[in-house]
Amino acid sequence: MHSPITGTAAGVPFTALPPADGGAAPLIVTWHMLDAPRSNAAFAAALPMNGLPAWRVHLGMPMCGARMVDGSMDAGLELIREDVLMSFLYAFVKQAFEEFPAALAAVRAQLPVGDGPVGVLGGSLGGAVALRVLAETDVPIFAGAVVNAAIRMRSVVDLFPGEYPYDAESSKAVDSLDFVPKADAIAGHAPLLVVSGEQDHPALRADAISLAEKLGDRSELLSIPELAHPLADEPGIEPAPQSPLARAVDVGLTTWFRRHLADVT
Template sequence: MYSSVAAGVPYVLRPPESGRAGAPLVIAWHLMDAPRTERAFAAALPLEGLDAWRLYPGLPLSGDRSPGFDEVMRLGYSEPVLELHGRVNAEAVAELPALLDAVRAEHGIGGGPVAVVGGSAGAGVAGAAVVGKVVDAAAAVLISPLLQLRPVVGILARQFGMDYRWTPDSDAVADRMDLVARSDELGPTPVRSIVGSEDSGDAFLYPAGRLRDLLVERGVRADLRVVNGMGHALAEEPGVDPAPQTVHAREVDALTVEFLAQELELA
């Protein structure tokens, strides 16, 4: 496992088991819940047995780029759409092309197929990268995915006891990040969503099921796997440093590898 910084973005890179430069590349963004750094996510979701380059970028405002826990909490309380979720999503997508160019050049990664993976906010980034045509993804795995921002903000509002007032600007961000409403823009990319049975129905389970249904209606390969007993997170708190894989993370890892191996023709 190699950890460094490229184009200003901290990342972890795992090489393919075969050492092939032209092996597929899987880009995997972490959650803002545990595991909340690229290092912790690489430990929770190592994608063992997948003959692919596995790139784990750090999200903006997270890990080494975090302004501190208190400041992140302040942003989440004062303006969760414009200053936190919308900002992280837009900045992560915008910095991806330069990151990919730098990592490919440094490590000699060839032009094999690309897949995207993400957890929660990272799943929103993975979907946005496909919708925005930043990557031509051969497959996507979205874990505990943030597919629609409005119900997630509703959860945050209840959690922090705040009354969030939507504005035209924040409505525009929510529309941009609505991967259910924008499902047509995912094109032919096969998608597997993985959600815990104990996660929020309104914010995560229902949107994931709706996305699957819309993609299948268009003839796109898509499914939904529900992990029994799992909540939203994939690691124990604090979720900053690499930690032993949990039972649920091991199941998610296996489901992700299974889908990517099939879609990348590595099985």
């Protein structure tokens, strides 16, 4: 097994895991959670998808991992206190989504991944980035997957204390990150695996089921018994041994992507 490769793609830090032979192969791009594992390196350790005949390139979310301010998540926590939606949740998804085209081009220039269709994967808030890519871009994608994803951003906002003071701008922003109404666009782009922990937040669990049902035969719902929202123990910044529950998710993702890679290799 090859060691992870670390680098930067158009300013976005990444952790790349090569295929077994280390050579040319298709590409799967991921965006990590903001719960544990909350860095590209930690997400790569939790969900390595080893054995896939593909490069897995785990991109860093804003202000996480190598982009933490002064080596901590304190600046991100301050943004939550400032405005959990507009300064934090919406802003992070927007930045990660807008960084993707240049980061993808830079990854293609640095690694032997070719210019064919890619796979996309996102966990929690990173799931909203993957879903935006599926719903709103024409990037060729052979398959997508999300894990305990932020499928309806209002559900995520409701997890934070207090009643959020929506106005016209924030209502428009939060509704733009509701992917159940965008199911037709997602289904038209690529098949999607929806992974949901049976012990995830009830609203997020319900959203996962709703999205899978709306996608119909273009989707599969993989329920993981006993899995809550995180995939790793705190603090979740550095790579850690894969937990048994993360292993169950990893097996499901590996099986899913291997099936659809057969169409592009």
